[in-house]
Each structure stands twice: as structure tokens, then as C-alpha cells.
Amino acid sequence: MKRPFKKERFKTIMIVVLFVVTILLLYFLWEDSFKRSLRLPMDLLSQGNDAPVTELSEIMDPARLVVNFGGETHTILTGKQLGQWDALVAEFGKFSEAGTVTLKEITKAQYDEALKVRSVRAEFSYWLPFTDTLAYFDIAAGADYSKVEAFSAIAYSTAIPESILVYDGKNKKYYRLTAETDRTAIGVIIDEIEAGRFGAYFPMGSFLGISNPTLMPIALQTNMRALPFDIEIKYYEEEKIVDYAKTFFGEGFDFVRKITENDGTVIYMYGYGQKNLIIDPNGTIEYREELNDTGAAQVKFYEAMDTALLFIDTHGGWSSLNDSELTPYLKKVNEIKIDDVKGYEFIFGMMIDGNPLFYTDNAEILSVGVVGGKVVRFKREMTDIEANILTEVSERAVRDTLDPINILTENYKFIKSVLNENGITVAGETDTELFENTASLIDRIETGYVRIENGQSTRQKEIYPAWAFTVGKIRIYFNIYTGEILGTSGGAQGGS
Numbered sequence: 277m278k279r280p281f282k283k284e285r286f287k288t289i290m291i292v293v294l295f296v297v298t299i300l301l302l303y304f305l306w307e308d309s310f311k312r313s314l315r316l317p318m319d320l321l322s323q324g325n326d327a328p329v330t331e332l333s334e335i336m337d338p339a340r341l342v343v344n345f346g347g348e349t350h351t352i353l354t355g356k357q358l359g360q361w362d363a364l365v366a367e368f369g370k371f372s373e374a375g376t377v378t379l380k381e382i383t384k385a386q387y388d389e390a391l392k393v394r395s396v397r398a399e400f401s402y403w404l405p406f407t408d409t410l411a412y413f414d415i416a417a418g419a420d421y422s423k424v425e426a427f428s429a430i431a432y433s434t435a436i437p438e439s440i441l442v443y444d445g446k447n448k449k450y451y452r453l454t455a456e457t458d459r460t461a462i463g464v465i466i467d468e469i470e471a472g473r474f475g476a477y478f479p480m481g482s483f484l485g486i487s488n489p490t491l492m493p494i495a496l497q498t499n500m501r502a503l504p505f506d507i508e509i510k511y512y513e514e515e516k517i518v519d520y521a522k523t524f525f526g527e528g529f530d531f532v533r534k535i536t537e538n539d540g541t542v543i544y545m546y547g548y549g550q551k552n553l554i555i556d557p558n559g560t561i562e563y564r565e566e567l568n569d570t571g572a573a574q575v576k577f578y579e580a581m582d583t584a585l586l587f588i589d590t591h592g593g594w595s596s597l598n599d600s601e602l603t604p605y606l607k608k609v610n611e612i613k614i615d616d617v618k619g620y621e622f623i624f625g626m627m628i629d630g631n632p633l634f635y636t637d638n639a640e641i642l643s644v645g646v647v648g649g650k651v652v653r654f655k656r657e658m659t660d661i662e663a664n665i666l667t668e669v670s671e672r673a674v675r676d677t678l679d680p681i682n683i684l685t686e687n688y689k690f691i692k693s694v695l696n697e698n699g700i701t702v703a704g705e706t707d708t709e710l711f712e713n714t715a716s717l718i719d720r721i722e723t724g725y726v727r728i729e730n731g732q733s734t735r736q737k738e739i740y741p742a743w744a745f746t747v748g749k750i751r752i753y754f755n756i757y758t759g760e761i762l763g764t765s766g767g768a769q770g771g772s
Contacts, residue, residue: 330585330594332412332578335604335624337361338398342491343469346394348482350491351474354722355603355630360465364398365413367460368430371440372416377455379420387441387450388489390433396466397431402609403446404428405577412578424451432462480715483681488716492680498723499672500631500741500756503665505727507559508596508658511540516597517555523591524553524563560639561592563654572617572648580620584644587651588624594642596660602626602633604642612645619647626659629669632724633659634744634751636763659727659739677756680721680743686759688714691745691752698750698767720746726753726762 338361341353353360371377391397403426410417428445437458442451477491509516521544525532528546535543540557554562575583588594595601607625611618624642626633633641635657645653684691688711692702695717702717704710726742742753742762753762 330589330604332581332585335585336404336606339401340399341469342397342399343466343474344391344393344395344397345466345470348478350477351469352477352491353469353474355627355632357474357630360469361398363465364396364432364462365415367462367465368440369413369415370459370461371453371455372410372418373459377418377420377453379418379423380452380454381423382441382450382452384450386452387431387443390435390439390441391431393433393435394463394466395431395433395435396462396469397429397441399429400427400445401607402428403444404609406442406444408577418453421453424449432460434463434466437463480718484712484715486712486716488718490718490720492721494681495679496677496723497674498677498741498756499669499674500629500723500725501669501672502738502740503628503661503669503725504737505739506598506660506737508598508600508660509555509559509561511542511555511557517542520555520561520592520597521553524551558657560657561655563591563651565650565652567614567617567647567650567652572615572650574618575646575649577620579649580646581622583646583649583651584620584622587644587654588642591654592656592658596658598660600658600660600663601666602628602659602661603630605632607640612647614647614652617648619645619652621645621653628661628666628725628739631741632722633739634724634726634742634753634765636726636728636753636765661739675757677723677743678754678759680745683743683754683759684715684718684745685711687754687761690761691747694750694752694764694767695747700747700750717747718745719748720744722746723756724753726765728763 337358339354341358341360341364343351343353345351406424406427407417407421409427410421424442424444426444426446427442429443431441431443433439433441436452436454437460438455440453442453443449444451475493475496477493480486480488480490480492483492483494509520511517521532522529525544525546531546533545535545537543542555544553545551549566550568551565552563554560556562594604604624604626606622608623610621610623612621613619622644623640626641635641639657640655641657641659643653643655644651692710692714695702695714700717702710702713704713722744724742724744725739726744727739740753740762741756743756745752745754746766749766751765753764754760755762
């Protein structure tokens, strides 16, 4: 009676063993398949595939060049007007070759004072590692340069022509680099810009009687118009969604679970959530991947940037999935950390005919997080505009805008209320005091397009030309021709 029992028990044990072995083989098969799928874009590139690889120089420009022609007359160059930036980089290179260069930390007051005369300042909306950036542009670095961790602005003043001024926006420090003599032609570049007759900008304080050096145009003409748009991918476009998802999972796509939620959100999941791709009904695409690498090492800034650019190139590119081509630019850089491994998040914006595109729904157009040489998160919410509409933008005739002073005069109470909602107190007992105190807080006034996400069908499908008033991280938008309030971003009530 015992023999049959042992035989059956043996069969049971063998079945369990075979089952476990099968599971393990499938696991290793899936794991190997998925790893090979992750390597696919790089493998294709190394084999001479025609997949584009974006150069950093294509997206890393200053947010603006601020040029002082002497006294209070300035101009600000943005977008397509930034052609002089390449010339300035070349001249900065000559400065570094001008014999011994000394470095000294200075105060903000000294920095500001030097720029009150004829000068030019390149301002970035993010910080860059100083010595690594010099190396990237093949600019020689002096022995003391390592004392400057990062920079967000670099400037030249005719008051001290043998010097270059550097602002480290990451650490809020200012520096002066001084050579034995001025070997640059930056003064000539300022002359050329002045001869170009760009729009005039003046400090707000000059017209409003307040203490605010923020530059403001007195009058402006532009060809900006309201433009229809669409989202780049819709929840019911199943074939397009699958094709796009395959760029993330490649050969491992057969082993990826698909979940469709009641609101139309589509989720692709590999393993137990180690890798997730989410496409929601408003066209937002988000990919996340666990680091899962105890040996991951911190990568340098430009190595991480190269990884981010390659990832974008191989996962939808810089145009929308419907080939709507806007102009990308690096907008912001954040340091991030996972399991004590440091990395970077790169946030990219888009321009339409030289004007930045803003959103009011807390969204960023493109962002990539890189840790340990690996993309751990990716998000895109592209605006799709038909190619023929984009072509027509630059061909339209210019018209007068509503002056920023008039918009400020009519809307200072609304601006004050937005600031109050976001924890910025504006004091004042009288209307005059409230106006002056509100105006004194404004950091920047610029033009741009704004995409409004307010649930109103009359506006959901158009982006509007706007004046953008910035206070800290808060942006407030007004129609550039009528002054109508278009929304806010950057605070509790909006995005950035």
C-alpha cells in the first residue's frame, strides 16, 4: 500500500518542480526580451539607423539677451532674434585666452551697477554647470573657475571691458572674471544690435515713479493671432497608441499588460509596475521606470542631457505625433535623487514663431528625468497645430498691441488678488499705494502664446497671444490686443 503512495507523491513533486522551472524560464525569457527591447533604440543608432539625434546647441539658448545702449534705453532679444548668441560665445572664448584671468566674488549691487551702462547680458531660465559648459563649448577655463559651480547669466559691460560678469543662479552668487586686457569684440556686437533697430525697452520705474528696474516695452507691434490646436493623441486612436507604446517596450510588448480605465485612460504595465506608460484622455503621455540598480552611479550633467535628448528623439521626437513642428528650447533644470543617486530633470518648452508657449493647467510640454544614466520618468503634452497654420503665422501683417502700462493700470487689482491667493501680500491703503506696490513686484513682462485649459468649449481648442506678467513663479496672462484676462500659471491656480 505504501508503494502507490510514494509513486503519486513523486509525480506531484515532479509536477511542482517542472512548474517552477517553467515559471523561471519564462521570467528569464521575458526579462531578456525586455532588456533587449530597451536597448533597441541605441542598437539601431549604432547600426547607422536614420533616427535623428538632437544636438544640444539646437535647444540650449539663453531665454533672452538684454542689451543696454546707455542710460535707460534697452532692447531685449528673444526667440529668432538670438542670432548674436553664437557670436557672443565666440567672443567669450577669446576672453579666456587673454592671458591670466582672475576670479573674484562680487555683490549683487556691484553686478547691477556695472550693467547700468552700455552692456549686454545673456540670461538663461535655468542654471548650467560652469566649467563643464566651458568645456562643452571648447572655451579654456582658468585655474580659479572651479570656484563657480553654475551660471544662469553671463554679461559684459563697457565700464569694465577687461571683465566678464557671471551670475550663479543656483547659489545666488555673483562673480567677476578679469583679464589683463580686453581682446573681445563684444562692444562691436552691441553696436550692431543697436543699428538693427530692435524694439525699445525701459525700466518700469522710469514711467511709474516706483523702484523697479524690470524692463518694459512702451509700444509693440506683432503678427501674433489666436491659433486653433488639438491634442496629439486621443484615447480612441487605438492603432496610434499601440504604435507609440511599442517605442517604449519594443520586443517585450507582447508581455506588457494593458489596462483601460473608465475615463479612457490607457495604462501599459510591465512586471509589477517596474515600468509604466500612461496615456490619459487629454493627450498627456507619462512613462515611469524604477531605478532598480544598486550600483547606479551619478552621471554628469551633459551625459544626462545626452541621454534625455536621445530618449525624446526615439519616443515621439520634438514635433507632435501628427508632425506639428514647433521650436523646442530648454526651459528649466532640476536636480533630483532616487535612493541617494543624484540625477537631473530637464524640462523643455516650445516656441511658435519666436514666442514661448505657456500652459495654464500645471503642465509642462516635455520633461525627462535621468538618474544613474537611465531615464526614470518622461512626460509630454504636446500641442498639435496644423503645418499650414504655422506657416501663415510669420506671413501675417503686424498690428499694434495694447501697451503693458494700460493693462497694468486696468488690472492691478486682479494681479494683487492672484498674488494674495498664492501667499504674496500686497500692502496699501489707497488705490495709488496698491497700484505702486503691485507694480513694484513684477519681475518680467513678455509676449507669448497661452493654451487655456478651463473646460470652456469656446476656448479649449485655441491658443491666444498674450502679455505675460511674472512675479516670482506666478505668471498672469492678458490678451495682447484687448487686455482680457486669460488665466494664470505657476501657482495654486495654475501651471508653469
